[in-house]
Amino acid sequence: MTGDPGADPNSSGRLRTWVGPRRGFGHVRSRGPENRDDADSRDSSRTRVRRPRVLRPATAAEPEVGPDGLHPGVPIRPPVPAGEAPVAPSSPFLSMREMVGTTPGRLLVITAVLVMAAVVIGAYGSNVMTRRTTALSTIITDTEPIAQSAQVLYSSLSIADASANAAFISGGLESPELRSRYNDAIATASQALIQAASGTTIENQQVRSDLDTLSMQLPVYTGLIETARTNNRQGNPVGSSYLGMASNLMQSTILPAAERLYEKRWDAITRPDGTISQPPWGAYVLLTLLVVMLVATHVYVARHTRRRFNVGILVAIVCVALVFIWVLIGGLASVSAAHRATTDGLTPLRDLTEARILIQKGRSDETLSLARHGDEDTLESDFVSSADHVTVILQRYQQPGSPDIGDSVDSASRALAQWRSSHALAGSRASTGDFASAVRLTVGSGADGSSQAYATLDRALVEAIDHTRTTFRDDINTARVLIGYTGAGVVTLTVLAAIATAIGMFPRIREYR
Numbered sequence: 223m224t225g226d227p228g229a230d231p232n233s234s235g236r237l238r239t240w241v242g243p244r245r246g247f248g249h250v251r252s253r254g255p256e257n258r259d260d261a262d263s264r265d266s267s268r269t270r271v272r273r274p275r276v277l278r279p280a281t282a283a284e285p286e287v288g289p290d291g292l293h294p295g296v297p298i299r300p301p302v303p304a305g306e307a308p309v310a311p312s313s314p315f316l317s318m319r320e321m322v323g324t325t326p327g328r329l330l331v332i333t334a335v336l337v338m339a340a341v342v343i344g345a346y347g348s349n350v351m352t353r354r355t356t357a358l359s360t361i362i363t364d365t366e367p368i369a370q371s372a373q374v375l376y377s378s379l380s381i382a383d384a385s386a387n388a389a390f391i392s393g394g395l396e397s398p399e400l401r402s403r404y405n406d407a408i409a410t411a412s413q414a415l416i417q418a419a420s421g422t423t424i425e426n427q428q429v430r431s432d433l434d435t436l437s438m439q440l441p442v443y444t445g446l447i448e449t450a451r452t453n454n455r456q457g458n459p460v461g462s463s464y465l466g467m468a469s470n471l472m473q474s475t476i477l478p479a480a481e482r483l484y485e486k487r488w489d490a491i492t493r494p495d496g497t498i499s500q501p502p503w504g505a506y507v508l509l510t511l512l513v514v515m516l517v518a519t520h521v522y523v524a525r526h527t528r529r530r531f532n533v534g535i536l537v538a539i540v541c542v543a544l545v546f547i548w549v550l551i552g553g554l555a556s557v558s559a560a561h562r563a564t565t566d567g568l569t570p571l572r573d574l575t576e577a578r579i580l581i582q583k584g585r586s587d588e589t590l591s592l593a594r595h596g597d598e599d600t601l602e603s604d605f606v607s608s609a610d611h612v613t614v615i616l617q618r619y620q621q622p623g624s625p626d627i628g629d630s631v632d633s634a635s636r637a638l639a640q641w642r643s644s645h646a647l648a649g650s651r652a653s654t655g656d657f658a659s660a661v662r663l664t665v666g667s668g669a670d671g672s673s674q675a676y677a678t679l680d681r682a683l684v685e686a687i688d689h690t691r692t693t694f695r696d697d698i699n700t701a702r703v704l705i706g707y708t709g710a711g712v713v714t715l716t717v718l719a720a721i722a723t724a725i726g727m728f729p730r731i732r733e734y735r
Contacts, residue, residue, distance in 0.1 A: 324734075325526060325734060326731050326734035329523070329526075329727060329730055329731045330731055332519055332522070332727070333723060333724060333727040333728070333731070335515075336515060336516065336519060336538075336720070336723045336727075337720045337723055337724055339512055339515060340512060340538070340542070340716045340717070340719045340720035340723065341716065341717065341720050343508045343509060343511075343512050343716060344545070344712055344713045344715070344716025344717060344719075344720075345713060345716075346504070346505065346508060347502075347505040347508065347509065347545065347549060347709075347712040347713075347716070348709040348710070348712040348713040348716075349709070350502045350504065350505050351502065351505070351549065351552075351553070351705050351708040351709040351712060352709035353497065354497060354498055354502070354553075354556065354705055355702055355705055355706055355708070355709060357497050357498055358498055358556075358560070358698055358699075358701050358702035359702055361491060361698050362695060362698055362699055362702065364420070365487075365490045365491050366491055366691075366694070366695065366698075367417070368417065368418055368420055368487050368490075369484070369487035369488045369490065369491055370691065371414045371417035371418040371420075371487075372414070372418045372480070372483050372484040372486075372487040372488070373484055373488075373575045373578075373579070374410060374411075374414040375411050375414035375415055375418050375436075375480050375483070375484070376477065376480040376481060376483075376484050376579055376582070377578055377579060377582050378407045378408070378410040378411035378414060379407070379411050379440075379472065379476055379477060379480055380477065380579070380582030380583060380585070380586055381403065381407040381582060381585075382404050382407035382408050382411060383468075383469060383472045383473075383477075383586050384582065384585040384586045384588075384589050385400050385403045385404035385407060386404055386447045386450075386451075386465070386468065386469075387465070387469065387586065387589035387590050387592075387593050388400055388589045388664070388665040388673070389401065389404065389451065390450060390451070390454055390461070390462075390465050390593050391589060391592045391593045391661050391664070391665060392661065392665050397667075399667070400665070404447075408440075408444060411440065412440070415433070415436055415437065415440070418433070418483060418487065419433050428482065428486070429483060429486050432479040432480075432482050432483045432486075433483065435475065435476070435479040436476060436479050436480060436483070439471060439475055439476050439479075440476065442471065443468050443471050443472055443476060446464050446465075446467050446468035446471065447464075447465070447468045449461075449464045450462070450463075450464035450465040450468060462593070465593060466593075469586075469590055469593075472586075473586070477583075481579075484579075488572060488575075491568065492568070498556070498557070498560040498701065499557060499560050499561055499564065500557065501553050501554055501557050502549065502553050505549050505553070505712075506546070506549070506550065506553075509542060509545060509546040509549065510546065512542050512716075512719075513539065513542050513543060513546060516535060516538050516539045516542060516719075516723070517539060519535060519723075520532055520535045520536065520539065523535065523727070523730060527730050527733070529730075532726045532727075532730070533726060534722045534723060534724070534725045534726015534727065535722070535723060535726045535727070536726075537718075537719075537722035537726070538718075538719035538720070538722040538723045538726070539719075541715040541716070541718050541719040541722065542715070542716065542719050544715055545711070545712050545715045545716060545719075548708060548711060548712070549708060549712065552704050552705045552708050553705065553708075555701075555704045556701040556702075556704040556705045557701075559697050559698075559700040559701035559704065560697070560698065560701040562697045563693070563694050563696075563697030563698045563701065565625075566625045566690070566693050566694075566697070567625075567690050567691070567693040567694025567695070567696075567697055567698075568694050570619060570624075570625050570627065570686075570690045571687060571690040571691055571694055573615050573618065573619070574615070574619075574627075574683055574686050574687045574690060575687055576611075576615065577611075577612045577615045577616065577634075577683055578680065578683045578684070578687065580608040580609075580611050580612050581608065581609075581612055581638075581676065581679055581680060581683070583604065583608050584604070584605045584608040584609055584612075585676050587601040587602075587604045587605040587608070588601075588605055588645055588648075588664060588672060589664060589665065591605075592652065592657075592660060592661060592664055598652075602649065605645065609638065609641075609642055612638060613635075613638060616631050616634055616635045616638065617635075619631045619686075620632065620635065625689075625690060625693065626689070627686045627689050627690060630682050630683075630685045630686035630689065631682075631686060633678070633682040633685075634679050634682035634683050634686065637675050637676075637678035637679035637682055638675075638679050640670075640675040640678075641672055641675035641676050641679055644663055644664075644670060644671055644672040644675055645664075645672050647663055648660040648663035648664045648672060651663065
C-alpha cells in the first residue's frame with residue numbers, strides 16, 4: 223500500500239489511495255478505518271499465485287493411496303527444513319575417532335585397555351602357574367608311584383624266574399627260603415601289576431596290550447612252574463621241559479611286556495620336565511609389560527590433569543608389582559627345586575633301577591644256564607654284558623659330586639665284584655664236570671656263593687633306589703609348595719589392579735563433563 227504523497231499523515235482526513243492488483247492499474251476507493259481489514263481480506267482472497275509446473279517421470283503404476291493420504295509400504299522420511307540439505311547418518315568409526323581425539327576419550331580408551339590387559343594377563347599367568355602346580359602334584363600322587371610299581375613288577379618277575387630256576391637245579395625238594403622267595407616275588411608282582419595298571423587310558427593301546435599280556439600270561443607261567451616242580455620232586459625228567467617252557471615264556475613274553483610298561487611309565491615322569499624345569503618366561507614378560515603400561519598411564523594422567531598422584535593407578539601398580547615378584551621368586555625357586563629333583567633324584571633313580579633290572583636278568587641267565595643245557599654260551603654272554611653295564615652305572619655314582627648314595631653304591635660295587643668272582647668259579651666247575659659244586663656255588667647259602675653276593679647286591683641297590691626316590695619326591699613336593707597358591711594369587715591381585723585402575727581413572731574422566 224502507498225499513501226498520497228501530498229496528504230498530511232496527521233490530518234483527520236479519511237481519503238486514501240489504494241492500488242489494487244486487478245488489471246494492473248490503480249483503483250481509488252475511499253474507506254474508513256472500520257472497513258480496512260475486511261477489504262484487505264477480500265483482496266488477498268482474490269490474489270492468485272501461479273506455481274511452476276513440475277514434470278515427473280512416468281511410472282508403470284502409481285502406488286495406491288491409503289485413507290490417511292499415505293502410500294502403504296513407502297517409508298516416511300522426516301521433512302527437511304527449507305534451505306537445508308539432508309544430513310547423511312554419521313559412521314560409528316568416525317564418532318569413535320572424534321572421541322579419541324579428545325582428552326576424556328583418550329582417558330576412557332586407556333582405562334579400557336588397562337582393565338582388559340590386567341584381566342587377560344592375570345588369567346594367563348594364573349593358568350601357567352596352575353598348570354605347573356598340577357603337573358608337580360600329578361608326579362607325586364600318580365606318575366611316580368605307578369612308575370615305581372612298574373619297576374617293582376619287572377624286578378619281582380625276574381626274581382620269581384630266578385628263584386624257580388634255582389629251586390629246580392637244587393634237586394629234590396627246594397629249600398623253604400627259595401620257595402618263600404618265589405611266592406613273595408609272585409605276590410609282589412601281582413600287586414604291582416594292579417598298581418601299574420592305574421591311570422591307563424583307553425587310547426594308550428600299547429600299554430593296555432602289555433597289561434593284558436601280563437595279566438593273562440602270569441597265571442600260565444605259575445602253572446608251568448608248579449607242574450615242573452611236581453615232576454622234579456618225583457624225579458621225572460619231563461620237569462626240565464616244563465621249566466624250560468616256563469622260563470621261555472617269562473623271557474620272551476612276560477618280561478618284555480613288563481619292560482615296555484616300565485619304559486612307558488618312566489617316560490610319563492620325564493615328559494612334563496620341560497614344563498616344570500623352565501621358568502615361566504611368558505608370564506614374566508607380560509607382567510613387566512603391564513607394569514610399564516600402568517606407570518606410563520600414571521605419568522600421562524599426572525601431566526594432563528595437574529595432579530601428582532592417582533591413588534587408583536598407584537594401587538594397581540603395587541598389585542601388579544607384587545604379582546611379578548611373587549611369580550619371579552616362586553617360579554625360580556620352584557624351577558631350582560625341580561632341577562635338583564632331576565639331577566639328584568630322577569636321573570640316579572632311573573640308572574639304579576636299570577641296574578637292578580640288569581642284575582635280575584643276570585641272575586636268571588646264571589641259574590638258567592645250569593638248568594638248561596645247550597645254550598650256555600649265549601646265557602654267559604648275556605650275564606657278562608649285564609654285569610659290565612651295572613659296573614659302569616655304579617662307577618658313575620662313585621665320582622665326587624655324585625648324589626649322597628656313596629655308601630650304598632660302594633656296597634653294591636663290592637657285592638658285584640664278589641658275585642662275578644663266584645660266577646666265574648661256578649662256571650669253571652661246571653665246565654670240568656663238577657656240576658654239584660657249581661650248583662652249590664650258584665644257589666647255595668655259603669658266604670662265598672653267588673646267591674649271597676647277588677642278595678647283597680640287590681639289597682644295596684634297593685637301598686640306593688629308596689634314597690634317590692625319597693630325594694626326588696621331596697624336591698618335587700618342594701617345587702609344588704613354592705608355587706602352590708601362586709595361580710590363585712595372580713588372578714586375585716590382577717583383578718584388584720583392574721578394579722583400582724577403573725576407580726582411579728573415572729573421576730578424571732568425569733571432570734571433562
